[in-house]
Amino acid sequence: MEPVRTCVGCRTRAPRSALLRVVSIDSVLVPDERAVMPGRGAWVHPTNECVDAALRRRAFVRALRVSGPLDTQTIEKRLNGYGNKVNGSK
């Protein structure tokens, strides 16, 4: 059985392979594509909906225990590969 994680965007549980691990490096939100980076990570579906929801609810800040604000440009660029732009974030 694959380990299950909870998406910080929609709060749904999903297998690790369906989620994108996100870590914070010097207050920059970075996608951890291979889930190998050390430290605390947050898991989210790699979709605009879930990342957008997580950003708006500041779920990354809470999940990663950072004092914020986080630089989300990198993660938004990553998601732009999927299509639409992530709204409502700075």
Ligand SMILES: [Zn+2]
């Ligand atoms: Zn989700």
